Amino acid sequence: MSQLQINNLYKTYDNKTYALQDISFKLEKSDFIILLGLSGSGKSTLLRCINRLIEPTSGDIIYEGQSVNKMDKTELRLYRRHIGMIFQQxxxxxxxxxxxxxxxxxxxxxxxxxxxxxxxxxxxxxxxxxxxxxxxxxxxxxxxxxxxxxxxxxxxxxxxEPELILADEPVASLDPATADSIMQYLGEINREGVSVICSLHFLTLARRYGNRVVGLKQGIKVFEGHPEDIDKVRFKEIYGEEAEEI
Ligand SMILES: Nc1ncnc2c1ncn2[C@@H]1O[C@H](COP(=O)(O)OP(=O)(O)OP(=O)(O)O)[C@@H](O)[C@H]1O
Structure with a gap:
């Protein structure tokens, strides 16, 4: 059984912004998944749906075999105990x-x-x-x-004592050296057995720390695989034709 399973997740804001469309992927224990995508691609929405800070419009989130969507208040509190959240600010x-x-x-x-x-x-x-x-x-x-x-x-x-850490752009406000040291701490914690899902803008850090990448573009999953599989073509699929890797 996977630690976390996201099945056909949709989130629509105000009936008009399709922030997430049919997102599915699995997280195995000790994975370090990087969510990659431009600003507005849906990364924060996805992370917040996972611990129900945001209610998904449809789809399932299954944690250790239990449906997160169906949890009552008490169950949700117990679930959230084990999910650490780290934010950009x-x-x-x-x-x-x-x-x-x-x-x-x-x-x-x-x-x-x-x-x-x-x-x-x-x-x-x-x-x-x-x-x-x-x-x-x-x-x-x-x-x-x-x-x-x-x-x-x-x-x-x-x-x-988290089983999973959700990190939403944890290094976006930091200089590159400090950013790398923060990612090193998350890497160490991950090696000790805590799974991590971390959103990032930059591919360099994704390559250094992630064992898997989920790429989002305008709310749609455009890539899922190993960081080393992101070649020039894949990079442009995630970031758009005009983008260059820096
Ligand atoms: N509370 C909200 N109400 C309406 N629309 C929203 C809301 N939150 C986000 N959106 C929209 O949903 C889409 C996805 O936003 P989201 O913040 O999830 O993207 P992101 O990839 O995390 O971006 P960033 O890197 O800038 O944080 C965007 O079009 C955004 O404008």
């Missing part, structure tokens, strides 16, 4: 400390608002250590650089 609470932000990754495990346990606080320090930020635990997030903030977001996702 980091989505941290900037006037709270790094440690508090990391601990919020644990909220899905609290049935009522209760204090974090000493074990959870220890775990948060360990997650920060993983991304080299343990010394920043008591700083406010706003004092950190973009790359450091994205590392906090990764630590927060790790706090969930």
């Amino acid at each position: 980091f989505n941290l609470v900037k006037n709270l400390t790094v440690l508090t932000n990391v601990l919020t990754g644990r909220l899905g495990y609290h049935s009522v608002i209760s204090k974090f346990t000493p074990e959870e606080i220890d775990a948060a320090y360990r997650c920060l250590k993983r991304v080299g930020l343990e010394e920043y635990a008591h700083k406010q997030v706003r004092q950190l650089s973009g790359g450091q903030q994205q590392r906090v977001a990764i630590a927060r996702a790790l706090m969930q």
Whole structure:
């Protein structure tokens, strides 16, 4: 059984924007799938449908054999516990400390608002250590650089003990060297057994980190395969005739 199966997924906004059209693919455990495509091709919509931040118009999302579309509130909460989300703009609470932000990754495990346990606080320090930020635990997030903030977001996702990380353009706001270091952290986490689906604009990073690529163009899947199979022709199918690889 695949970890995740997307079957004939459609998302139409306002009855007129066909953001996703008949998208199907499978994610096996420990896959690192890169979603590639131009701005507006549907990458964010697809990632958000997977954890139902956006309701798909039709189609099925099957996680470990269970239909995500049919989950009730409680089932959805349990499912989302194991799905870490990383965003382009980091989505941290900037006037709270790094440690508090990391601990919020644990909220899905609290049935009522209760204090974090000493074990959870220890775990948060360990997650920060993983991304080299343990010394920043008591700083406010706003004092950190973009790359450091994205590392906090990764630590927060790790706090969930995720089985799958959905990363939506995690490096789009970062310089190339910082972008590469963020992708290295995701690569390490993936090698430890966490599956990743990550949207990117650039093929270079897709080639370096992905084991599979799903290419989207105007909401349609135009490529699925190994990164090394993206030749000049395939590249133009994803990015358009005028595009050149940089
Ligand atoms: N809430 C919304 N309401 C209406 N249309 C939307 C909404 N969100 C996205 N769209 C449209 O759906 C299409 C796909 O957008 P989406 O954000 O999924 O693409 P993307 O590949 O993630 O782009 P980017 O790289 O710029 O984030 C676009 O045409 C976009 O304008």
